[in-house]
Amino acid sequence: MEQFMAPLWLSLKLAVFTTLILAxxxxxxxxxxxxxxxxxxxxxxxxxxxxxxxxxTVLGYYLLxxxxxxxxxxxxxxxLFGVRMVFSFYGILLGxxxxxxxxxxxxxxxxxxxxxxxxxxxxxxxxxxxxxTFFKVLVPNIKSSLFAAFIMTFAxxxxxxxxxxxxxxxxxxxxxxxxxxxxxxxxxxxxxxxNQYAMVLLVFSLVIIFLVQWLQKRIALW
Amino acid sequence: MVNRYIATRIHITIFLMLLCCxxxxxxxxxxxxxxxxxxxxxxEKKFEGRYPYEVELIPGASGTLTSQIINGAxxxxxxxxxxxxxxxxxxxxxxxxxxxxxxxxxxxxxxKSGIAGDDPEIILKQEKVKSIGLAHPDLAPYGKxxxxxxxxxxxxxxxxxxxxYGTSIGQVNQYIAAGSVDAAFTSxxxxxxxxxxxxxFIKIEEIWMDPIPQTMLILxxxxxxxxxxxxxxxxxxxxxSRRVFQDFGYELPVAE
Numbered sequence: 001m002e003q004f005m006a007p008l009w010l011s012l013k014l015a016v017f018t019t020l021i022l023a024x025x026x027x028x029x030x031x032x033x034x035x036x037x038x039x040x041x042x043x044x045x046x047x048x049x050x051x052x053x054x055x056x057t058v059l060g061y062y063l064l065x066x067x068x069x070x071x072x073x074x075x076x077x078x079x080l081f082g083v084r085m086v087f088s089f090y091g092i093l094l095g096x097x098x099x100x101x102x103x104x105x106x107x108x109x110x111x112x113x114x115x116x117x118x119x120x121x122x123x124x125x126x127x128x129x130x131x132x133t134f135f136k137v138l139v140p141n142i143k144s145s146l147f148a149a150f151i152m153t154f155a156x157x158x159x160x161x162x163x164x165x166x167x168x169x170x171x172x173x174x175x176x177x178x179x180x181x182x183x184x185x186x187x188x189x190x191x192x193x194x195n196q197y198a199m200v201l202l203v204f205s206l207v208i209i210f211l212v213q214w215l216q217k218r219i220a221l222w
Numbered sequence: 223m224v225n226r227y228i229a230t231r232i233h234i235t236i237f238l239m240l241l242c243c244x245x246x247x248x249x250x251x252x253x254x255x256x257x258x259x260x261x262x263x264x265x266e267k268k269f270e271g272r273y274p275y276e277v278e279l280i281p282g283a284s285g286t287l288t289s290q291i292i293n294g295a296x297x298x299x300x301x302x303x304x305x306x307x308x309x310x311x312x313x314x315x316x317x318x319x320x321x322x323x324x325x326x327x328x329x330x331x332x333x334k335s336g337i338a339g340d341d342p343e344i345i346l347k348q349e350k351v352k353s354i355g356l357a358h359p360d361l362a363p364y365g366k367x368x369x370x371x372x373x374x375x376x377x378x379x380x381x382x383x384x385x386x387y388g389t390s391i392g393q394v395n396q397y398i399a400a401g402s403v404d405a406a407f408t409s410x411x412x413x414x415x416x417x418x419x420x421x422x423f424i425k426i427e428e429i430w431m432d433p434i435p436q437t438m439l440i441l442x443x444x445x446x447x448x449x450x451x452x453x454x455x456x457x458x459x460x461x462x463s464r465r466v467f468q469d470f471g472y473e474l475p476v477a478e
Contacts, residue, residue, distance in 0.1 A: 069294040087295040169290050171251060172278050187281045187392035188259055189399065189417050 004193070006173060007181035008200065014089070014177055015157040018096040019104075022153050025097070026104035027139070034112040034138070035130050045109070052102045060166025063095050067167065085167075092168040092175050096157045104153045111145025112138060144219035148212055155208040159201070249276035250447045250454060251296065253287040255303035256357075256392035257327055257364055257409035258436055260417070261470040262301070265463045272457075275450045283390035285361030291316055291441060298451040301438045301458075303327065303391075304363035308437045318440045318448065324458055325472035326433035328410045329368050329426040332398050337405070342424050343375055346405060351384065355397040355406030358387045363434050365391075368407035371426055410471035433473055 029048065033041060051059060067074045067085035077085050085091040115138060123133040139146070161179040168175030170184050178197055185194035254262050259281040266277045280297065282290070288307040291300060292314050301324070302308050308321045331342045332355075339345045346354065357365030365387075372378045386403055388394040395412050397403045399419055413423040438458060440451050457463060464474055 064293055074294070084294060084296065086293055087290065169295050170280050170282070171296070172280075184281070186396050187256060187390065188263070189392075189395060191399065 004196070007176050007178045007197070010089075010173070010176065011158050011178040014092060014096055015154045017093055018100055018157045019150055019154045021093075021097055022100060022104040023150060025101070026108050026149060029105055030108040030112055031131075031134050033109060035134055048105045049102045051099050052106075056099065056160070056162030057166060059099055060095065060163045063091070063098070063163070063167045067091060067094070087167075087169045087171055087175060089168075089174050092164045092177070095163040095167045096160060099160060099163050100153045100156045103156045104149045107145045107149040107152065108142065111142035115141055144216050147215050147219060151208060151212050151215070155205065158204065248274075248446070248450050249278060250298040250450045251278045251280055252299045252301065252454070253280050253282065253291065253295070253297040254301045255284045255287070255436065256281045256362070256390040256395075257303055257411050258301055259392065260411045260415045261466050261472070264466045265458065268462055268466075269454060269457050273450075273453060275453070277454060281390070281392055283357065283361035283392075284363055285358075286389065296443060296445070297441055298443050298445075298447040299438060299440055299454060301436060302363075303434055303436055304366075305435050305437045306363070308439050311439060311441070316441055318442045321437045321439045322455070322459065323435045323475050324438050324463075325436050325467040325474055327364070327436055327472055328433055329364055329371070329431075330408055330410055330413050330423045331426055332406045332408050332412070333422050333424065334401065334404045335420045335422070340424065342426060343377065345424075346377055346381055351404045353386050353403045353405075354381055354384045355394040355403040355408075356385050356387055357391045357394050357407070358389055362388075362390050364407065364409050365394075367431060367434060368426070371428065371431065374428070374430070414469060414471040436472065 029044075033045065064086060065071065067077070069075065069078055069084060069086070074085055077083060077090075083090050085094065119137055119141065120133055123137045128136070158177075159179060160177075161183070164175060164177055164180055165183070168180075170176050170180050176184060178201055182194045182197045182201075185191070185197065252262070259279060262279055266279055269275075269277055280287075284302040284304055284307045287295075287297075287300060288302070288310055291297060291311055300308070300311060302311075305321065305323075308317075311317055312321070331345070333339075333345055333351075337345060337348065337350055339348070345351060356368055359366040359369045369378075372381060386397060388397060391409050391412075394406050394408055398406050398408060398412070398421070399417070407426070408423075410425075412418050438455060440448070440455060443451075468474060
């Protein structure tokens, strides 16, 4: 049982860390991209959205090449923090953060863009700073977008496969998350175990979808 | 309130300690060519029964595992289905010590029940055989030898459109188990396993075909795994393991 649960816990751990880190990244980039106008803003928006269309193998390939111990970035990480990025939890965490970035940032940005301009202008007229306007006026008005962003990021990370396999391989306790465990048990011809993992992920995904729908209905009423 | 707080703290501490212990238990990671997974699982059990160490088997196509090792995967031992990939690992300075052949494998053609015949050539030419599983020749030594055989028999063009590639023997075995192909080139280990399912197995044997040398290599790692790796290596060459390989239809190298 403990052996069966390990990949599920690992998936959970990966998703929690990814969501927490991306929540920070999402709110900060929402602030910068929404409250300021500067050159190259549309390029940044494009880059943020890029992982949506990018095949996971492309991302996995570049991360693997960039992060291997003999490379510059990989070497820096290993000497500074003593951690190896490839084939470790840190590597798949980095991969997940990049891969799930649009799932966090895009809903936040579209939520902000959909708000009436008058809200911001009224706040400025009343002498509030950018920071105050953003956190006290705008963010409370995009709660449903925020929750959707958190949940979708979390769910998307649980469902990740290609990036994890490429940068993380299939190492128990480090990178063998639930989606990889299915692949592994198939390879080991343990079809019944693969079936159980698949069932858990299927039910989980369904629950997440329901949760998102329910939350969006509820939060709209707040 | 305070008591509950302390209790929670204690629980967390115990949990963390357990977490540390589970990490501390010496274990090694063995990258193993898919065709060897079934016998290696049996050997792993025997090894763990004898020694207080854990072995984690990570299966894959030899080519895939080689690429992972070159890119920094933290495996202590690599068991490849071929010596070509072993050479690549040695050339990249990832090896600790030299390679060692543990056994030799053979290619088998699996044929779905209901398809008649004993001659692999005649079977594959049949109309009934619509799809043929093959491990990708670029990644898996069994796949490469099977394709060579098809070429020599001048079947390559005929079956070209029928071939379904798997990334490893493990994936080809999945096709077999699911019955999604009519025939497939697989390894001896499936034929001699309890998981082989239905259908028949025909040995692919030719004078020019050398048995496939299953080769083992200890890898350079930063961790303290070298001791356990050496222990496991000796165990793999020992009597008990040799018997397991034999049971799965592998030929053994002549003892020195």
